[in-house]
Amino acid sequence: MTLLAILAAAGLLLIVIEIVFIPGTTIVGIFGGLLSGYSIVKAYTDFGIETGHAFLLANLIGGAIILIVCFRSGVWSKFANKSISDGKAIDDLDIELSVGDEGITLSDLRPMGKAEFKNKTYEVQTLGAFCNHPSKIIIVDISRYKIIVQPLN
Template sequence: MTWFILIALLGIGLTLILTEILFVPGTTIIGIFGLLVSAGGVYYGFVSFDTGTAWAILTVTLLLNFSALVYSFRSGVWNKFALTDTMKSRSFDNRLEGLEIGIEGIAVSDIKPIGKAEFLDKIYEVKSDSGFIRVGTKLIITKLEHNTIIVKS
């Protein structure tokens, strides 16, 4: 019965440590609980058996736990949780497509200093280079920079 309790404690501890490493990394609660159960099994070994057997139990436990740790790193389980893709697109990348400096348009809202204007039958958000511009005023594009349309009247 003593061996059964010892093997159960060490097995449960190792299972919890493997669960922490392989299935729920980062939670640490399961891993710490697994280490405590393993430590309890080693303590039980020192209390229940002679010193030589207890040290052998400690050595085997450390070897198994360390082997589980090495296996988890070599198995590539961390690659499943790591972010490997990056986003290369941005919003409004082609927003200024077809527009050029010098194109004329009309303000469809008051521009103070940001408002709406119509160029080439499409409405764009624009920024005024010359302050307040009233609705209906003819505009000219003066700059196109960083997805911003700079206009003047």
């Protein structure tokens, strides 16, 4: 019976190690679950229904208590990302360009690529036409997030 209690405790300990210290590997957690499960099954087969129920209940209560203690103790705060991002996925374009400005491509535009206007590099987009590098281009539209260009003929 002592061996079964040690197996059950070791199983719970391995599950805690899986959750707290090395999350994502699942091998340690699976092994811990197998140990706990084996101790419960062995208690049923060797000592009868009452002892099996007691082991099952002890494993469930012990596991719940351990998880509650882990969550409330602040262990997870060590893993939490506490930084706050004040940016956006796409910031508003802060540009000094206007429709009609001419520039040159720094890469092929298929339909997006890099171009230079007024000695600054911008990401630009054509209206579907491909434009080889180096080509002269002109701005035809500036929306909130895009600079639309077309080849200058």
